[in-house]
Amino acid sequence: MSLIMGIDLDIVNEESVKHQFIKKIIYGTYKKYGKIVFVKSDSHFGEYEEDEKDSNVQYYKTKNSNDSLILEKQDNFDLLMEAGFFLGSKGTPLKPDLVFWDKLNNKPHTIIEIINTSAPSAEKYEAYCEADVNYISIFTRDKKFDIDSFFNLIDGQEKRILRFPVKCTQIIKRNLTPGEKMSEILKGITESKYEYVGYFKDFEDLPFIFNKEKDSMEFFPQCRPNFNTVEYEKSSSPIKGSYDLKTKKIPKLVKAFKNFNKDNFKKETIEEQYFKKGIPSSRINSIFKVKVERMIQKYDDPFLSCTIIDSVGDDSYNVLKGRDVKIIYKNNDEEPVEAGHIYYFKNTGSLYPYNDTYKIYSEKIVSSEEYNKMKIRKFKNYELFYLPILKNFTTGMFYENN
Numbered sequence: 001m002s003l004i005m006g007i008d009l010d011i012v013n014e015e016s017v018k019h020q021f022i023k024k025i026i027y028g029t030y031k032k033y034g035k036i037v038f039v040k041s042d043s044h045f046g047e048y049e050e051d052e053k054d055s056n057v058q059y060y061k062t063k064n065s066n067d068s069l070i071l072e073k074q075d076n077f078d079l080l081m082e083a084g085f086f087l088g089s090k091g092t093p094l095k096p097d098l099v100f101w102d103k104l105n106n107k108p109h110t111i112i113e114i115i116n117t118s119a120p121s122a123e124k125y126e127a128y129c130e131a132d133v134n135y136i137s138i139f140t141r142d143k144k145f146d147i148d149s150f151f152n153l154i155d156g157q158e159k160r161i162l163r164f165p166v167k168c169t170q171i172i173k174r175n176l177t178p179g180e181k182m183s184e185i186l187k188g189i190t191e192s193k194y195e196y197v198g199y200f201k202d203f204e205d206l207p208f209i210f211n212k213e214k215d216s217m218e219f220f221p222q223c224r225p226n227f228n229t230v231e232y233e234k235s236s237s238p239i240k241g242s243y244d245l246k247t248k249k250i251p252k253l254v255k256a257f258k259n260f261n262k263d264n265f266k267k268e269t270i271e272e273q274y275f276k277k278g279i280p281s282s283r284i285n286s287i288f289k290v291k292v293e294r295m296i297q298k299y300d301d302p303f304l305s306c307t308i309i310d311s312v313g314d315d316s317y318n319v320l321k322g323r324d325v326k327i328i329y330k331n332n333d334e335e336p337v338e339a340g341h342i343y344y345f346k347n348t349g350s351l352y353p354y355n356d357t358y359k360i361y362s363e364k365i366v367s368s369e370e371y372n373k374m375k376i377r378k379f380k381n382y383e384l385f386y387l388p389i390l391k392n393f394t395t396g397m398f399y400e401n402n
Helices: 017-033 123-131 149-153 179-188 249-260 315-320 368-376
Strands: 035-040 048-049 059-060 068-070 077-081 083-085 090-095 100-104 107-115 134-138 161-163 164-166 170-172 197-199 208-212 217-219 266-271 286-298 303-312 322-330 344-347 350-356 357-365 381-388
Touching: 017 035, 017 077, 017 100, 017 149, 035 059, 035 170, 059 068, 083 107, 083 123, 090 123, 090 266, 123 179, 123 249, 134 164, 149 164, 179 381, 208 249, 208 322, 208 368, 266 344, 286 322, 286 368, 344 368
Parallel strands: 035 164, 059 161, 107 134, 322 357
Antiparallel strands: 035 068, 048 059, 077 100, 083 090, 100 107, 134 170, 197 208, 197 381, 208 217, 266 381, 286 303, 286 344, 303 322, 344 357, 350 357
16 A cells, blocks of 8 residues: 655645654554554653564564543544544534544544644543543654654564654543543643642632642642632743643633533632732722822822722731822723712722822722622631542542543
């Protein structure tokens, strides 16, 4: 059987030469030999075993069956390139580089993605986890990526032909639960350096990845919650290394993990002091309840002389209660204020010393409802719900081989 591989130079901006080569060498190897072995790059060294059909051929086998997956030619299966289909409960459209297709049941059996610069979207990852499929990823920027291993796929020796395996970044087996599959994805993203996914009662929409220390919590930087804004801290830094993921994808994956495992989380009550180091500073997200005593047009923006009635956010501002402060209000044209009225100013910076008091900059007035909602959220004891991601927590450690 003769197979010729071509590289399309007209599409290198969308699909690099390296990407095309890897995809087509896998496809060609399978078509020519009818069997191909995928192994994790970080798997423990295995050995070559004699092929059942040809004693002259030996295929690589890992010591741990979890670290490898074998695709073998069968009557009802075929390996396809760039086949389009829909997957998961949301009908996510997919067109993976390669898919081992179950022709009898008209559905994917194994999805293979070759990734150069950008990882799949959170929606695609979620679909992979929901569906009854194996998922294989090959990150070409992985520090363990070995381009030579792909040339070795079709190389052999005169007397004993060795069929070398495809080294890949990740293999997620189809027999895992959706929650366990997402756990594998999160382990890859965090390089197995973070142990738990968790969330706090009343903040179910802000799940996070973290480590529990003796007297503190360490949050995964790309999924760091801010309990005052009820949002994630903004970061434009992608994750370097194997998983080149933009920060906005990570919270979606953590939320999917939480939804997949909602009945498995453990509960623990911890004190605020326990993770004082872990919670981002709320200084820039405080709200002041004030009475405007006088308005002075000292600068371009109104200079307000106010009495602090109360505040919510940074506890260090409690010492200002009942004191006179100056607020430079930068949105008076859109939301004008008048002396003698009570307002809720959102602070957009630190306190600045001014004569014998302080001045504050504010660009926004919020409603009393938003202020009260934020005030209710100030608590001293936290109900933490958490679940480990460094081990498989429902089916144990045994997986089938395909």
